[in-house]
Amino acid sequence: MTNISDGFSELDYNSLEPLSNSELKPTLNVKATDEFGNIRDVNIAEERPITIILDNQEIATLMTLGLFPELLSLGYLRNQGLIDNAKNIVSVDVDWKQETVTVEKKHSDKDTTDLHHANTLSALPSHENIISRDTIYGLLKNISNLNNVYRSAGGVHGCAICSQTTVLFFAEDIGRHNAADIISGYMFLNNIVGINKYLYCTGRLTSEIVIKAARMQLPILISRSGITHLGLDIAKDLNITLIARAKGTHFLIYHGSEFVSFEGSDK
Structure with a gap:
């Protein structure tokens, strides 16, 4: 099981030279006054801009904790349909001074991106x-x-790729979209097939999250939050099971109940 403190330990970067591996501390300690007038040391989430550059072209600027900039950039590009094969990635280089991550890929006559x-x-x-x-x-x-x-600072969302009850990789970031893109980047570099796994999100299942799950070929989405109407409509179109309001021993299946087994212990 992998958590955010050792999230890079399972990755194989042999095909990427160089990969900068430039994660930053995700929280900042500040002073705050509580309800009794006492001054306390507390943590807040960091928020840093990073601009993704693909083959010398600026693609997007994202706000991030800074934990997984390489995975975030690759996952974003993959979920936008701009890259599709890790073997074609030459390098991923993060420059926090310039607030950029530069991705270079191989090109061929058949490259129609x-x-x-x-x-x-x-x-x-x-x-x-x-x-x-x-x-x-x-x-x-x-x-x-x-x-x-x-738990330390609040203000973030998390996503996980799961196989049965095993969490293969978990990531937190400023927004649920970033967290989902980080999962996509992890799958991309490790050549992980999604069709027999699940995606868990702490945030609501909107149309954008459902589309990202489809890009990752993940057929089951689980969230502790709710869903949106368009998210449900797209899930039906894309054959994705939506399970939400999932906390403790409660959940609701909004689509795809035929892919959920109700046998077993009644907790």
Whole structure:
């Protein structure tokens, strides 16, 4: 199980020279006055801009904690449909002084990447990825121990890629979109197939999060928060199971109940 303190330990960067591995501390200690007038030392979340540059072209500027800049940039580019194969990435270099991350990739005559137009999405293929009620319970219990930045400072969201009750990788960042992109970057570099795994998010399941899950080929989305109407409509179109309001031993299935098994212990 991987948490944010050792999140890079399982990655294989042999194909990327160089990869800067430039994570920063995610919190800052400040003074605050409590309800009794006492001055206290407390942590708050850092918020740093970083501009993603792909082949000398500025793509986007994101606000981030700074924990996983390489994974964030690669995952963002992947989820935008701008890169699709880790073997084609030459280097990923983070420069915090310039607030940039520069990604270089190989080119060929067949390279038709359009920086202004993401690839068209299609529904996920048929799968047999059934998740049980007890698996959901176990997963929620395991994830509750991983949100280190949130417990310390609040103000962040988290996402995890999971296999049964095992959390393969967990990431926190300023927004749920960033956290999902970091998961995508982790999967991208490690060649992880998504169709037999799940994506957990602390934030609401909007259309953008559902689309990111589809990009990662993850057929089951779980959130402790709610969903939106457009998120539900897109999940139906893309064959993605939506499970939300998931806390403790409670959850609601908004789409794809045929992929949830209710057998097992009744907790």
